Amino acid sequence: MSTARLTVDLDALVANWRALDAASSSNTETGAVIKANAYGLGVQPVARALAKAGARRFFVAVAEEGAAVRDCLGPNVEINVFSGHMRGDTDMIGDLNLIPMINSVDQMLRHVEALPGHGFGIQLDTGMNRLGMEPDEWMAVRDTALDLSPNLIMSHLACADEPDHAMNTRQLRQFREMTAGLGVPLSLSATGGILLGPEYHFDVTRPGIGMYGGLPFAEALPVARLDLPVIQVRELQAGESVGYGNTWVARDRAVIATVAAGYADGIHRIMGPKTSLYAGDIACPIRGRISMDLIGVDITHLTEEPQGLTLLGPQQVIDVVADNAGTIGYEVLTSLGGRMTRRYRGA
Numbered sequence: 614m615s616t617a618r619l620t621v622d623l624d625a626l627v628a629n630w631r632a633l634d635a636a637s638s639s640n641t642e643t644g645a646v647i648k649a650n651a652y653g654l655g656v657q658p659v660a661r662a663l664a665k666a667g668a669r670r671f672f673v674a675v676a677e678e679g680a681a682v683r684d685c686l687g688p689n690v691e692i693n694v695f696s697g698h699m700r701g702d703t704d705m706i707g708d709l710n711l712i713p714m715i716n717s718v719d720q721m722l723r724h725v726e727a728l729p730g731h732g733f734g735i736q737l738d739t740g741m742n743r744l745g746m747e748p749d750e751w752m753a754v755r756d757t758a759l760d761l762s763p764n765l766i767m768s769h770l771a772c773a774d775e776p777d778h779a780m781n782t783r784q785l786r787q788f789r790e791m792t793a794g795l796g797v798p799l800s801l802s803a804t805g806g807i808l809l810g811p812e813y814h815f816d817v818t819r820p821g822i823g824m825y826g827g828l829p830f831a832e833a834l835p836v837a838r839l840d841l842p843v844i845q846v847r848e849l850q851a852g853e854s855v856g857y858g859n860t861w862v863a864r865d866r867a868v869i870a871t872v873a874a875g876y877a878d879g880i881h882r883i884m885g886p887k888t889s890l891y892a893g894d895i896a897c898p899i900r901g902r903i904s905m906d907l908i909g910v911d912i913t914h915l916t917e918e919p920q921g922l923t924l925l926g927p928q929q930v931i932d933v934v935a936d937n938a939g940t941i942g943y944e945v946l947t948s949l950g951g952r953m954t955r956r957y958r959g960a
Contacts, residue, residue, distance in 0.1 A: 624959030646821035662960035773805025827942035856901025879948030890922035
């Protein structure tokens with residue numbers, strides 16, 4: 614069975630990063646979030662393309678991800694680890710010069726005792742209640758932490774994709790109060806925060822989903838294209854069904870293409886009834902349930918049998934597919950399966 618082909622447009626990725634860099638304040642450094650295998654698209658080619666474009670500060674979720682970035686980019690970039698300094702990470706952090714974003718007093722003690730003099734950052738909780746020190750905890754260690762010269766102090770916005778949400782201004786106010794007069798580089802904004810305006814930018818921004826072609830960066834160029842090969846084409850008569858459970862029954866003659874992909878590749882079953890694949894610009898609706906490895910697609914209206922059909926591309930971007938599945942573009946990208954053939958274009 615031929616596999617699905619995921620094509621990653623590195624030129625589009627770089628163009629999106631540059632656009633978000635231009636949208637950031639002129640005195641703000643634009644980093645890049647490349648956690649979760651660069652949102653499922655392949656961390657090494659993505660990291661190399663962004664470094665070539667000028668990115669020098671990268672953000673990952675865990676130390677192991679940082680190791681992969683260091684392996685491909687070498688020593689001359691800063692790699693920040695959101696999860697901080699976890700037990701068992703000391704050798705990796707020290708040997709690879711990763712910068713843990715310290716989230717608690719316990720992590721601070723662990724880092725200082727295990728790696729004295731090694732760089733670190735601080736993550737503050739300004740209301741999201743996910744990671745970072747809360748105000749009282751921060752006040753208890755602030756002077757000690759500042760004496761050790763942290764590389765960066767950051768927080769994360771909970772509702773940045775909703776520009777009018779009151780949480781944005783509440784977190785901005787809290788972040789300012791917790792960092793006033795510290796003289797340390799500050800970071801609050803990922804993609805959504807960049808789009809909220811200059812008061813949210815501070816010294817470093819951290820674009821993520823916008824680089825990869827997703828909302829809330831509506832002007833983003835599509836980065837991921839997913840083409841699914843057609844294995845077999847069959848003609849159905851009225852009354853015949855497609856797939857498990859007989860959930861779709863032909864009312865008239867129909868021509869159904871079976872394509873090689875399914876929920877094992879991250880194409881969620883729930884999106885089936887609302888989703889089409891494309892032959893060029895012609896929409897071809899999914900028929901029946903998406904199964905583990907196969908999907909039925911209605912090509913009755915095509916004039917010739919296609920060799921493949923497109924799920925993600927300029928005709929249908931990640932957030933359209935995400936809406937069909939009742940989820941978000943992040944989940945669509947990070948769910949794309951490992952058995953797909955990944956190809957890279959540009960950069």
